[in-house]
Amino acid sequence: MVTEAKPKTKRQIVTLTINGDEHVSLVKVNTTLLDLLREEFDYTGTKKGCELGDCGACTVLLDGEPVNSCLILAVEADGRSVTTIEGLEKNGKLDVVQEAFVNHGAIQCGYCSPGMILSSRALLNRNPSPTEREVRDAIAGNLCRCTGYVKIVEAVLAASAESKA
Amino acid sequence: MSEPAAKKEQYSVIGKSVPKVDAYDKATGRARYTGDLKVPNALVGKILRSPHAHARIISIDTSKAEQLPGVKAVITAKDVPSVMYGISPARYDENIFAVEKVLYVGDKVAAVAAVDEETAVKALNLIDVEYEVLPPVLDPFRAMDPDQPQLHEQYPRNISVEIHQNFGDVDKALADAYHVRTDTFSGTRAAHVPMEPHAALSKWEGGKLTITCSTQSPHYFQYHIARVFGLKMGDVRVLKSYVGGGFGGKLEPSGAEYVSAALAMKTGRPVKLVFDRWEVFVHHRGRHPQHITLTTGVTKEGKLLGCHARFIIDGGAYTSLGIASAYYAGAMLPLIYMFDHYRFDGFRVHTNLPSCGAQRGHGAPQPRFAFESQLDMIAKDLGMDSIDIRLVNARKPDTMTPNEFKVNSCAFTEAIQKARRISGWDEKKGKLASGKGIGIGCGGFISGNGYPIYRTRLPHAGAVIKVSEQGDIATLYTGAVDIGQGSDTVLAQMAAEAMGIDFEDIKLVTADTETTPHDFGAYASRQTLMSGWAVKEAGEEVRRQVLELAAEMLEANVEDMNVDRRVIYVKGSPEKSIPFERVANEFFITRGPLVGRGKYAPPKLGGSFKGAPVGTSPAYSFAAQISQVETDEETGQVMVTDVWDVHDCGQVINPTLLHAQVEGALFMGMGEAMYEAMVFDANGKPLNANLGDYRIPTALDVPQVVSDLVDSYEPAGPWGVKEVGEGATLPTMGSYANAIYDAIGIRIYDMPLTPEKVWRAIEQRKRQEREAAEKK
Numbered sequence: 001m002v003t004e005a006k007p008k009t010k011r012q013i014v015t016l017t018i019n020g021d022e023h024v025s026l027v028k029v030n031t032t033l034l035d036l037l038r039e040e041f042d043y044t045g046t047k048k049g050c051e052l053g054d055c056g057a058c059t060v061l062l063d064g065e066p067v068n069s070c071l072i073l074a075v076e077a078d079g080r081s082v083t084t085i086e087g088l089e090k091n092g093k094l095d096v097v098q099e100a101f102v103n104h105g106a107i108q109c110g111y112c113s114p115g116m117i118l119s120s121r122a123l124l125n126r127n128p129s130p131t132e133r134e135v136r137d138a139i140a141g142n143l144c145r146c147t148g149y150v151k152i153v154e155a156v157l158a159a160s161a162e163s164k165a
Numbered sequence: 166m167s168e169p170a171a172k173k174e175q176y177s178v179i180g181k182s183v184p185k186v187d188a189y190d191k192a193t194g195r196a197r198y199t200g201d202l203k204v205p206n207a208l209v210g211k212i213l214r215s216p217h218a219h220a221r222i223i224s225i226d227t228s229k230a231e232q233l234p235g236v237k238a239v240i241t242a243k244d245v246p247s248v249m250y251g252i253s254p255a256r257y258d259e260n261i262f263a264v265e266k267v268l269y270v271g272d273k274v275a276a277v278a279a280v281d282e283e284t285a286v287k288a289l290n291l292i293d294v295e296y297e298v299l300p301p302v303l304d305p306f307r308a309m310d311p312d313q314p315q316l317h318e319q320y321p322r323n324i325s326v327e328i329h330q331n332f333g334d335v336d337k338a339l340a341d342a343y344h345v346r347t348d349t350f351s352g353t354r355a356a357h358v359p360m361e362p363h364a365a366l367s368k369w370e371g372g373k374l375t376i377t378c379s380t381q382s383p384h385y386f387q388y389h390i391a392r393v394f395g396l397k398m399g400d401v402r403v404l405k406s407y408v409g410g411g412f413g414g415k416l417e418p419s420g421a422e423y424v425s426a427a428l429a430m431k432t433g434r435p436v437k438l439v440f441d442r443w444e445v446f447v448h449h450r451g452r453h454p455q456h457i458t459l460t461t462g463v464t465k466e467g468k469l470l471g472c473h474a475r476f477i478i479d480g481g482a483y484t485s486l487g488i489a490s491a492y493y494a495g496a497m498l499p500l501i502y503m504f505d506h507y508r509f510d511g512f513r514v515h516t517n518l519p520s521c522g523a524q525r526g527h528g529a530p531q532p533r534f535a536f537e538s539q540l541d542m543i544a545k546d547l548g549m550d551s552i553d554i555r556l557v558n559a560r561k562p563d564t565m566t567p568n569e570f571k572v573n574s575c576a577f578t579e580a581i582q583k584a585r586r587i588s589g590w591d592e593k594k595g596k597l598a599s600g601k602g603i604g605i606g607c608g609g610f611i612s613g614n615g616y617p618i619y620r621t622r623l624p625h626a627g628a629v630i631k632v633s634e635q636g637d638i639a640t641l642y643t644g645a646v647d648i649g650q651g652s653d654t655v656l657a658q659m660a661a662e663a664m665g666i667d668f669e670d671i672k673l674v675t676a677d678t679e680t681t682p683h684d685f686g687a688y689a690s691r692q693t694l695m696s697g698w699a700v701k702e703a704g705e706e707v708r709r710q711v712l713e714l715a716a717e718m719l720e721a722n723v724e725d726m727n728v729d730r731r732v733i734y735v736k737g738s739p740e741k742s743i744p745f746e747r748v749a750n751e752f753f754i755t756r757g758p759l760v761g762r763g764k765y766a767p768p769k770l771g772g773s774f775k776g777a778p779v780g781t782s783p784a785y786s787f788a789a790q791i792s793q794v795e796t797d798e799e800t801g802q803v804m805v806t807d808v809w810d811v812h813d814c815g816q817v818i819n820p821t822l823l824h825a826q827v828e829g830a831l832f833m834g835m836g837e838a839m840y841e842a843m844v845f846d847a848n849g850k851p852l853n854a855n856l857g858d859y860r861i862p863t864a865l866d867v868p869q870v871v872s873d874l875v876d877s878y879e880p881a882g883p884w885g886v887k888e889v890g891e892g893a894t895l896p897t898m899g900s901y902a903n904a905i906y907d908a909i910g911i912r913i914y915d916m917p918l919t920p921e922k923v924w925r926a927i928e929q930r931k932r933q934e935r936e937a938a939e940k941k
Contacts, residue, residue: 009283030283043194045194045195046194047201047409048200048362048439051442054856055856085193085194086194088193094193098192098193099192102184102188102192104821105821105824105825107188107191108410108650108829109360109407109409109648109649110187110191110196110407111360111361112360135864136864137864137865140865142864143360143856144864145357145359145829146649146829148829148862148867149832149863149867151825152864
């Protein structure tokens with residue numbers, strides 16, 4: 001016996017481009033972009049840390065802008081373009097920001113790294129030569145408990161220098 | 166005791182900042198943490214938690230939840246073993262689900278397994294629990310009063326543990342002292358806040374339980390889970406995927422494993438259970454708020470004579486790792502300064518608040534803050550410089566603490582002197598502009614625990630290295646647990662160094678009770694030294710076997726053979742050489758698998774008094790930290806602008822990883838010093854159990870950090886290593902508090918040093934100054 005005869009959650013078709021590939025999905029309207037990416041498409045590089053928009057672990061680029069994917073409904077992303085951490089590496093070559101994170105010891109537990117790298121990538125896209133303060137501003141919404149941000153900031157500044165070289 | 170510089174040059178792999186072995190996977194999103202894992206037919210588990218801090222469970226009705234489509238199981242205390250668990254064997258006091266009473270907001274009451282998260286959450290809301298709400302015990306100072314409600318029958322007056330340790334004659338030392346001070350300090354219930362929430366994925370197949378979870382110690386999890394479910398340890402396999410930080414909070418089972426395992430057994434399907442952030446906070450097991458009263462006596466010259474430390478420690482609802490924390494609180498106090506007379510009286514009490522346990526620096530950071538603050542006050546009373554008083558008292562190598570901890574290497578004096586130099590202390594102290602200040606705090610910590618958590622004769626660490634049949638790679642099997650700190654990388658460097666091959670040649674299989682040798686795991690800052698010894702021994706066994714065969718092949722004496730970076734050669738005749746892989750391949754063909762084995766057990770350590778094992782270690786790290794702050798008198802805002810940290814952590818295996826540990830620990834200490842505290846309403850309900858209201862430092866908060874080292878070589882460590890990961894949290898709080906005092910002349914006795922507290926103290930001082938001026 002079903003105790004609650006509530007109507008089923010409404011579903012809607014969502015079309016979005018993820019890392020350059022078009023995907024179509026029938027989603028419940030209350031599904032977050034984060035859950036769609038993780039559960040439906042297995043882009044688990046997008047991490048779940050708080051589900052309240054506080055930690056930034058779920059950061060993805062939506063039409064190039066960093067957003068907390070836990071605060072965006074999948075239906076809101078309809079027709080838009082999403083870049084997850086899996087989309088940064090091109091033809092087996094790391095993005096310069098990823099490379100810098102690896103080489104500068106900016107990664108410890110790694111749980112914040114995808115979001116941190118994407119926020120940094122978005123910063124360098126709009127400002128290729130940020131100051132240290134601008135780097136710190138850009139990643140202020142991405143919490144890290146391991147590094148004290150020291151080597152992360154170093155890595156982003158190094159990536160900026162590398163891109164110019 | 167520092168090793169000659171020339172010898173350090175000879176190392177091929179250790180001492181170099183190779184990138185972490187897992188950095189690529191973590192930078193690309195390939196790294197899968199427990200919550201990212203997918204297995205066919207899996208269900209989602211969710212826990213129903215108590216909304217009350219203290220209540221009797223009258224009844225639980227799960228029938229509505231069970232009837233919800235998509236729900237596969239609903240379980241309560243009656244569906245799971247009633248075996249109590251915990252961490253301290255004398256105080257197993259937790260059940261998988263509360264049996265009669267709930268003891269804190271968040272206590273586990275029931276759980277469901279359902280086809281998806283949404284259904285699981287809906288089902289939780291359909292479970293009817295009738296409670297009789299009881300008055301909660303929230304004030305640790307009143308918890309021991311006879312009129313207070315009792316949390317546990319077995320702990321009269323809510324006393325979790327009572328400790329009295331007495332070394333030397335403190336009363337006489339204080340009576341003889343030129344100057345004696347008594348001061349009281351308080352710390353907060355700070356939380357670990359790993360970015361990855363606790364998670365477990367359990368499978369029950371053919372009488373065997375396999376749990377992949379976010380853990381710091383697969384071994385302890387296996388031990389406890391087997392005990393609770395009445396299974397052979399061999400039928401419980403615990404392993405980890407990537408772990409997104411632990412900081413002590415993932416050393417003990419969180420319930421995610423027990424509950425997902427029970428649900429998997431009931432449904433016959435895999436069950437994944439991931440805490441949400443609120444659950445991570447209420448489960449807690451983080452810092453104990455300690456209330457510390459220190460009475461300390463010194464000579465006219467500032468030499469410490471004796472100290473009497475008294476503690477009231479708020480343990481929260483259950484024991485957790487709190488017995489160890491309570492002992493650590495007092496045991497670590499006499500480590501870094503030399504004095505002979507020490508007494509330590511402590512009470513850990515139960516309250517209806519989240520249970521406290523082990524957090525980075527285990528029990529020691531708050532007392533260290535208290536001692537470092539008081540030492541500065543004593544220096545001021547005597548008209549001494551804060552650094553001079555530390556130099557007068559700094560521990561020396563090859564000494565023994567009053568509580569019988571044997572210290573071998575100790576470059577503490579050098580660390581203080583170097584910190585003084587690189588921070589420009591002498592040019593700054595007392596000479597900075599108004600509102601600016603500089604302060605010092607110091608610390609020291611164990612490099613691994615002398616005794617495990619439960620009584621066992623198992624060695625503390627084991628390692629196996631298997632060289633491939635072609636001899637081109639070697640796989641290191643270790644139970645050591647990389648939770649982000651980089652132990653996989655450091656141990657791979659050690660394995661390569663011991664065998665004489667390259668870092669890139671090492672593959673790793675780690676932290677799995679079935680495939681890797683036993684190791685107690687990532688806690689007590691133990692792995693570089695303890696797991697390191699096991700790896701070194703295993704690598705050297707491979708090396709010895711390879712060199713023996715190579716000597717035969719080259720018709721040379723084995724004592725003349727050497728191997729470096731895969732080339733085996735005859736010492737003095739480098740033209741007589743042969744590649745490592747050729748010899749290893751020949752070994753497999755003629756003798757079978759080429760395997761090296763190693764283990765480590767510490768020597769017998771410590772005294773024979775009650776609680777003597779806590780704080781024993783083969784080696785101790787030391788550190789001095791100087792920080793500079795700017796304060797805004799109008800707002801009470803404090804900004805830490807610069808920190809100089811100088812560590813004595815023995816020989817360094819990977820400098821980048823080492824400094825990263827210091828930086829991370831320092832920032833954690835800064836959070837606890839400046840912002841972090843869990844707060845509760847009058848009924849014990851948490852008010853800030855989320856990352857918006859519980860504030861950890863962001864990238865905007867962090868000072869400029871200089872992390873530096875002094876030369877040091879520890880005879881009890883492989884290649885002279887000591888710890889760094891936990892000890893680096895110790896100096897920070899005291900260093901900040903002392904810098905704030907230097908800046909504005911205000912001493913804050915209770916953490917955190919929030920702008921409001923600083924502002925109120927400034928206002929009070931201004932008022933007193935005005936009143937004094939009016940009187941004149």
